[in-house]
Amino acid sequence: xxxxxxxxxxxxxxxxxxxxxxxxxxxxxxxxxxxxxxxxxxxxxxxxxxxxxxxxxxxxxxxxxxxxxxxxxxxxxxxxxxxxxxxxxxxxxxxxxxxxxxxxxxxxxxxxxxxxxxxxxxxxxxxxxxxxxxxxxxxxxxxxxxxxxxxxxxxxxxxxxxxxxxxxxxxxxxxxxxxxxxxxxxxxxxxxxxxxxxxxxxxxxxxxxxxxxxxxxxxxxxxxxxxxxxxxxxxxxxxxxxxxxxxxxxxxxxxxxxxxxxxxxxxxxxxxxxxxxxxxxxxxxxxxxxxxxxxxxxxxxxxxxxxxxxxxxxxxxxxxxx
Amino acid sequence: xxxxxxxxxxxxxxxxxxxxxxxxxxxxxxxxxxxxxxxxxxxxxxxxxxxxxxxxxxxxxxxxxxxxxxxxxxxxxxxxxxxxxxxxxxxxxxxxxxxxxxxxxxxxxxxxxxxxxxxxxxxxxxxxxxxxxxxxxxxxxxxxxxxxxxxxxxxxxxxxxxxxxxxxxxxxxxxxxxxxxxxxxxxxxxxxxxxxxxxxxxxxxxxxxxxxxxxxxxxxxxxxxxxxxxxxxxxxxxxxxxxxxxxxxxxxxxxxxxxxxxxxxxxxxxxxxxxxxxxxxxxxxx
Numbered sequence: 001x002x003x004x005x006x007x008x009x010x011x012x013x014x015x016x017x018x019x020x021x022x023x024x025x026x027x028x029x030x031x032x033x034x035x036x037x038x039x040x041x042x043x044x045x046x047x048x049x050x051x052x053x054x055x056x057x058x059x060x061x062x063x064x065x066x067x068x069x070x071x072x073x074x075x076x077x078x079x080x081x082x083x084x085x086x087x088x089x090x091x092x093x094x095x096x097x098x099x100x101x102x103x104x105x106x107x108x109x110x111x112x113x114x115x116x117x118x119x120x121x122x123x124x125x126x127x128x129x130x131x132x133x134x135x136x137x138x139x140x141x142x143x144x145x146x147x148x149x150x151x152x153x154x155x156x157x158x159x160x161x162x163x164x165x166x167x168x169x170x171x172x173x174x175x176x177x178x179x180x181x182x183x184x185x186x187x188x189x190x191x192x193x194x195x196x197x198x199x200x201x202x203x204x205x206x207x208x209x210x211x212x213x214x215x216x217x218x219x220x221x222x223x224x225x226x227x228x229x230x231x232x233x234x235x236x237x238x239x240x241x242x243x244x245x246x247x248x249x250x251x252x253x254x255x256x257x258x259x260x261x262x263x264x265x266x267x268x269x270x271x272x273x274x275x276x277x278x279x280x281x282x283x284x285x286x287x288x289x290x291x292x293x294x295x296x297x298x299x300x301x302x303x304x305x306x307x308x309x310x311x312x313x314x315x316x317x318x319x320x321x322x
Numbered sequence: 323x324x325x326x327x328x329x330x331x332x333x334x335x336x337x338x339x340x341x342x343x344x345x346x347x348x349x350x351x352x353x354x355x356x357x358x359x360x361x362x363x364x365x366x367x368x369x370x371x372x373x374x375x376x377x378x379x380x381x382x383x384x385x386x387x388x389x390x391x392x393x394x395x396x397x398x399x400x401x402x403x404x405x406x407x408x409x410x411x412x413x414x415x416x417x418x419x420x421x422x423x424x425x426x427x428x429x430x431x432x433x434x435x436x437x438x439x440x441x442x443x444x445x446x447x448x449x450x451x452x453x454x455x456x457x458x459x460x461x462x463x464x465x466x467x468x469x470x471x472x473x474x475x476x477x478x479x480x481x482x483x484x485x486x487x488x489x490x491x492x493x494x495x496x497x498x499x500x501x502x503x504x505x506x507x508x509x510x511x512x513x514x515x516x517x518x519x520x521x522x523x524x525x526x527x528x529x530x531x532x533x534x535x536x537x538x539x540x541x542x543x544x545x546x547x548x549x550x551x552x553x554x555x556x557x558x559x560x561x562x563x564x565x566x567x568x569x570x571x572x573x574x575x576x577x578x579x580x581x582x583x584x585x586x587x588x589x590x591x592x593x594x595x596x597x598x599x600x601x602x603x604x605x606x607x608x
Contacts (some may be wrong), residue, residue: 054504056504092502095501100498101498102498104520106515106519108517151602151603162501
């Protein structure tokens with residue numbers, strides 16, 4: 001079953017310089033029990049995508065077209081009240097910085113019990129549920145730690161508490177917005193393993209945002225590669241990682257330090273920078289930085305299905321040269 | 323690592339009394355409150371009874387702080403004055419904090435136009451010079467305790483309102499509020515459960531520190547003859563009377579000034595310790 005179906009989503013930001021077209025014609029689906037990774041460099045629209053899914057876009061953002069269908073309901077058309085019945089019930093989210101996702105003046109226990117405000121159970125039951133959940137995410141001695149404040153926990157523990165709180169509501173879709181970016185490498189592995197384990201237990205789908213390719217490969221079933229507000233490649237993690245078809249994805253992999261075999265002084269980079277989204281270039285969005293540019297690149301490429309599980313947006317695929 | 327399952331209030335109280343300044347402040351404030359409540363039993367003489375024969379006496383065993391130019395016992399007037407001071411201070415702080423809280427939170431959390439409207443209102447209130455405003459109000463309705471309270475509430479709302487608004491604004495944009503919103507919490511829930519406890523600390527301190535200012539303001543208004551009416555004793559009127567006689571009978575000034583200073587210190591200690599006890603991060607220090 002499809003949990004989330006995003007269709008032709010476009011989001012603009014009204015800025016003083018003009019209309020910034022942050023997301024353009026983004027479509028993808030998330031199936032039951034799948035982990036979908038979204039990767040792309042800074043400013044490619046990852047956060048805007050999340051904000052539109054949870055319907056908490058910035059004030060100057062305009063959802064200019066598209067539908068976001070979550071469990072059969074179009075989120076875009078829901079009222080604030082109807083939206084509240086989905087947030088924290090069907091969807092929950094883990095944020096990037098664990099040092100800031102907790103209320104600093106309330107104890108962890110108070111916050112974990114407070115988040116269950118929708119359940120009409122007794123205080124003791126809620127406390128037990130909180131203790132259980134902390135134990136599940138691997139916080140030692142959860143009974144006594146409930147009475148402690150967020151600043152008394154380490155970063156990794158705080159992120160695990162954030163995960164516990166997000167999973168407390170047993171969501172069908174968990175959105176993880178770069179949950180390991182603020183943590184060190186050892187913790188990153190722990191958190192990833194925990195997420196995988198819990199996903200199996202709770203049977204939820206995860207939308208996992210990251211710019212760490214290794215983590216995506218480790219955790220996700222599918223990967224979406226975004227560039228400058230568009231999806232350029234989408235497919236099964238194995239297919240995309242072994243046989244990237246879009247020049248941007250290929251360039252991205254070429255820059256991954258984990259894949260570099262030879263010693264070199266400088267790490268490889270993709271030359272140039274992302275285009276100005278206020279004044280969009282015509283044709284392919286990646287053409288200015290693309291090393292395989294051909295003449296048709298001045299017209300916009302369409303999404304091309306390369307295999308059953310993989311699609312990419314590049315003219316080379318239809319020209320039969322890649 | 324065994325921690326007792328203390329609730330929040332117990333923790334705050336425990337940390338409060340660990341601080342010596344806090345205990346001192348608490349004792350001073352308690353002394354003041356008790357003297358205000360039991361003033362009728364403490365005073366050795368009727369504070370408004372005239373006794374011209376014994377006017378302007380120095381401190382002695384029969385008159386601990388001497389007498390004023392109408393022969394009234396100054397110690398009795400000083401004790402009675404604490405009653406007026408508290409009668410003014412407590413309702414004004416309560417009133418101004420409540421109104422300031424509501425206005426500040428609405429301004430900080432609400433839409434931009436409402437924010438601008440409330441800020442305009444607060445700035446307008448604040449731009450009145452207190453004394454001019456007091457003069458105008460007193461001219462309209464006449465001097466009384468209620469008038470003093472009203473004047474001080476109106477002039478101190480902007481202080482609280484602005485602080486609450488600024489705090490709300492800064493907390494509103496923090497990530498844990500976004501996290502709350504993403505969990506579907508309603509605006510009321512975010513304001514009351516998450517923003518309020520975060521602002522409470524600074525406001526508690528601010529109010530504790532404002533109390534002496536308010537008592538001073540009341541003393542000032544009484545000094546100008548715009549506060550409580552004679553013969554009701556207040557610290558301000560003691561100062562007022564003492565001021566003219568400072569060369570020969572300084573004890574009048576002392577009787578009005580010293581309790582004011584001590585109360586100011588007491589409330590300030592109380593406020594600072596309260597802030598440290600309420601904020602879980604500051605609590606760890608001692």
